Amino acid sequence: MPLPVAWRTAAPKSKVINISFYQESHMPAVEPRVELLAHTPEPLSLIYAAFRQCYHSGAAADMWPRLLSGEISREKQAEFVASVLASGHASPAEHVSFTFALSGVSRALTHQLVRHRIASYSQQSQRYVDASAMEYVMPPAIARLPEARERFARFMEEVGAAYSDLKEMLEAAGRGASAKEDARFVLPQAAASNIVVTMNCRALINFFEHRCCTRAQWEIRAVANRMLEHCRAVLPELFRHAGAKCEGLGYCPEGPKFTCGRYPLPEE
Ligand SMILES: Cc1cc2nc3c(=O)[nH]c(=O)nc-3n(C[C@H](O)[C@H](O)[C@H](O)COP(=O)(O)OP(=O)(O)OC[C@H]3O[C@@H](n4cnc5c(N)ncnc54)[C@H](O)[C@@H]3O)c2cc1C
Secondary structure: OOOOOOEEEOOOOOOOOOOOOOOOOOOOOOOOEEEEEEEOOOHHHHHHHHHHHHHOOOOHHHHHHHHHHOOOOHHHHHHHHHHHHHOOOOHHHHHOEEEEEEEEEEHHHHHHHOOOOOOEEEEOOOOOOOOOOOEEEOOHHHHOOHHHHHHHHHHHHHHHHHHHHHHHHHHHOOOHHHHHHHHHHHOOOOEEEEEEEEEEHHHHHHHHHHHOOOOOOHHHHHHHHHHHHHHHHHOHHHHOOOOOHHHHHOOOOOHHHHOOOOOOOOOO
């Protein structure tokens, strides 16, 4: 039976991951997991202390208890952080990091993600993890068209079968555990992957500027938007105005060819 939405395995263990994520107009929705695993403790006070150290004759260590006790209020800390960040002095925001676990995302997504160099990554290995029951991501635009969906799903079944056949042949030829290393060459960009990513706040702001923009590809945009929600929940003072570049600029810098029209172009 064809699955209504986009996320399943090629093997009999087929699975649909739940649906509410890619909520764009009539687009059918699927939901990868975007979990915040951890973040640096006391993030606002840490960024404030780092900023203050630049302009203050005393030691940040002496200021620290006054920040945690509330003697220097959160509002004051937030106001100072916002004003200094606006001036372009952004390095103090590097002291706070967020670590996310992304799962059920495509290799097409992770390939784009790891282009962001100011980050740390640990990705599920196709050399060591058996892909005989490969999960895959089907683009919603394909999932919406019954004929395209059926063709896509059939191809994924073929890929899954080819992977298993090749792995068996290589094992029979004595390649042992390393058979997966070569069998994986047939796996597609749609193959689902899990990855842990850590970025500091400065890198995150840059990541959101690029990937929350409607010019970004739908899957990484959806994941970036979910990551931004997590960041806003923890550190609203810093991430309230984060997002696509237009959110901070108040206009669209993408030019007439690429603008989505949400904000005016600079010349308008
Ligand atoms: C809509 C869109 C389309 C894209 N299309 C393509 C494409 O067709 N082909 C392609 O290859 N990539 C493409 N990219 C990827 C893009 O070029 C960047 O590689 C990616 O977005 C990472 O951004 P970044 O370099 O700002 O991030 P990071 O690597 O995290 O770097 C953060 C910042 O650090 C600084 N920095 C990092 N490394 C250097 C360095 N070596 N030298 C100087 N400054 C540095 C820069 O200021 C940079 O903005 C696309 C991205 C988007 C959003």
